[in-house]
Amino acid sequence: MNTYETVFIMNPVLSDDQVKETVKKFVDHIKANKGTITQEENWGLKKLKYTIQKKKTGFYYLIEFQADGKIINDLEVEFKRDERVIRWQTVKLEKFALEYAERRKKKMSTNTKAN
Amino acid sequence: MAKTDIKYLSPVDVELKNQNKYCRFKKMGINYIDYKDPEFLMRFLNEQGKILPRRITGNSLKFQRRLAVSVKRARQIALLPYVADNLK
Numbered sequence: 727m728n729t730y731e732t733v734f735i736m737n738p739v740l741s742d743d744q745v746k747e748t749v750k751k752f753v754d755h756i757k758a759n760k761g762t763i764t765q766e767e768n769w770g771l772k773k774l775k776y777t778i779q780k781k782k783t784g785f786y787y788l789i790e791f792q793a794d795g796k797i798i799n800d801l802e803v804e805f806k807r808d809e810r811v812i813r814w815q816t817v818k819l820e821k822f823a824l825e826y827a828e829r830r831k832k833k834m835s836t837n838t839k840a841n
Numbered sequence: 842m843a844k845t846d847i848k849y850l851s852p853v854d855v856e857l858k859n860q861n862k863y864c865r866f867k868k869m870g871i872n873y874i875d876y877k878d879p880e881f882l883m884r885f886l887n888e889q890g891k892i893l894p895r896r897i898t899g900n901s902l903k904f905q906r907r908l909a910v911s912v913k914r915a916r917q918i919a920l921l922p923y924v925a926d927n928l929k
Binding site: 733735774775776778784786788813815817822823825826830 | 875877879914919921925
């Protein structure tokens with residue numbers, strides 16, 4: 727089991743419900759393949775630094791999960807097939823990255839508590 | 842025409858001081874460079890969005906390599922541009 731982190735960008739024309747639906751689809755896909763979600767982050771609508779498929783903005787979403795390496799291929803195929811997703815990137819988290827991710831999570835939770 | 846020596850009236854200011862460059866990742870104890878933080882990565886890019894060489898930033902080879910990976914990842918998810926004109 728490895729820890730992975732996926733950031734994906736969704737089409738900006740989607741409604742909030744459609745965004746949720748898209749995210750749910752991928753979360754369910756990971757869960758169905760015996761993966762466990764450790765972190766989810768919604769970055770909201772962000773401006774892209776360059777145009778992708780003629781779009782200048784997109785909904786960013788981050789999923790951190792633990793899963794077997796075999797499912798990554800399937801997951802990427804799912805991303806590729808889904809027209810609502812315009813860009814995705816899956817990264818394996820190694821030792822130092824995991825430490826960083828833990829610290830980041832703590833920071834995020836304290837920030838949300840303060841708000 | 843033969844090459845003529847350039848003569849200066851006053852001695853030219855050549856920077857002989859060895860400015861101590863250091864690797865800021867080593868010094869700060871950073872061992873993972875986050876690709877999700879474009880503002881931090883921006884410090885290691887020039888105005889065109891190119892990665893600055895080690896001889897300017899003073900990064901150690903190890904962290905220059907990791908930095909390059911992070912910058913490229915950030916570019917892939919459109920947090921940094923591949924090409925730009927006035928990044929700063």
